[in-house]
Amino acid sequence: MKEESDHIQMRWMELVVAAFFAGIGLLVVIDSFRTGYQWSSDGPQPGYFPFYIGCTLIVGAIVVAVQTLLGWKKSENVEPFVTYSQLRLMMTILIPTSLFVLGVVLIGFYVSSVLFISTFMVWQGKYSPLKSALVGLCVSGALFLLFDVWFLLPLPKGPIETFFGY
């Protein structure tokens, strides 16, 4: 019996997030073996607290996973975590955000924020390209004045800023 569903169920996400917590716990425990997890003569070694924190994370995650598996058919576990249409909406900001972050690394902060803001405005807000570009330039320019000029905190720059001598 296979049903076409329009959402991701809570129970699957519970397992994914529990796995994430367990994974972090494992990383922490492995590292605390290296740094020393015992109580030495002058108090705890560097890995002492992390060791127990990691263990608690793993045990807690297992408990959550077991609870989810035991109540696999319970209504609260079958409820939608997110519907695909909601997910699609969310992706319309998450994907551009990720691209923006990538852009910051590749072409610098200011240019990618102009592109990010104006593209998003045209795409989602249906503003005219001119208006959108203007808003993007203004925000970016204001940030440039604030951080690079006034507070002397340089933000990451790319080839275009270098071309203008920054």
Added chain:
Amino acid sequence: MDEINNLFQGFAVALSFQNLGFMLIGILLGVLIGVLPGLGGANGVAILLPLTFSMTPVSGIIMLSCIYWGALFGGAITSILFNIPGEPWSVATTFDGYPMAQKGRAAHALTTAFTSSFVGALFAILMVTFLAPLVAKFALKFGPPEFFAVQLLTFCSFVGMSKEPPIKTMLSMMLGFALASVGMDSVTGTLRMTYGQESLLQGFDFLIAVIGLFGLCEILLTMEEGLSFQGKHGRISLRDVLETWKELPKYWATSLRACLIGCWMGITPGGATPASFMSYGVAKRMSSTPDEFGTGKIEGVVAPETAAHAAGTSALLPMLTLGIPGSPTAAVLLGGLLIWGLQPGPLLFTEQKEFVWGLIASMYLGNIVGLIVVLTTVPWWAAILRIPFSIIAPVIVVICAVGAYTVHNHLLDIALMVIFGVLGYAMKKLKYPVAPLVLALVLGDMAESSFRQSMLLSDGKLSIFFNSGLSAGITILALTLLLLPIFNKIRQLFARR
């Protein structure tokens, strides 16, 4: 009555036309710094320190301390409007401030925040004026065991009463502790959990986590709902301010407790951030309706804001009297004093009377000017909420990215912020509380290092926490607060049978 006399002389110094101008500029700059996430009070004061070298010491310190007041006020603005804490100490303000804004009461929340901040600061200044020498002696008694006891108390006053499943609360808290321990171990210098990544050396700064978990996560959730901030509110007027003021005196008890917590945490260098958390926790415990906290309760804004300001202000006291800064920003101000050739300490009060009392008088005036400035600009801040989401969303993302980047100047931090945003989204949906994670991340590092410093002092014996009356008292209070809910649970279980 010597103090009153001195104070009036101080007012005479501070009330020059020029100094009032510096005050105004300082407050405006401070609010700006407070609003921009990542550019903290300490950072901002440090960056603007050179500006003041050409001024007289009195004008310089007035302007710098006004920047600090401004930053304390400004941190609340973005917390309430966008769920993005502009400053660490306004994290606790988001818990109830943001829900209030969502319900269309942004102006009320902002007014409450500003007024409470003012009350907290005023209380602390009065204390500074009249109790300076006495309080200074108290601060000297604090060593690592006492610090650990205070941190434990902050923690215990906050945990215990959450509505979320206990196992998830614990997981969230442990994740916070785990993240806090990443990086250079402050006691032995061992690198922990960096896995060869150089950029992890300094560990996870909690601001990055907070910007992602709160700010970005909020954008994702709003987007999922379909492109609009909830609870847009049309007009904000003087009436809203007056209405809020009429309501506020009801919370005098919360406010007084918050003042005391704040002053105490400021003098014993606990700082404004733990103070705000502790005060929020205590207010929730003392409340007759603790379940309403987190849904937009005015008390939930009063408590952390009052305490944060009281702590931020009283942190200057140990700096002036002993030369021990009570907060990172106070440390930067201390640097300023030394550059001007002023040696902080008990002698400062006798040798540089004009300077000290000018500063204290400027605290009164600065906070009044600050309150007027931020209150008159409330409508502008609240108007931001009316900007269409398709414009404000990318702008907020960009500002979040600036905030994350400027903390350590690491590009990796911007990527981490996005990851925290997604994590926050999943946690919120699955009913993992986020507050314990943030609290653990803030306090974890501090608590561990003071614990281990105490252990070094005592050759690994836990009894050191009970050696002095002060640390024993605080530790016992903390443990009682921690165990009380468990006792109550057990009693309820037995009562049912």
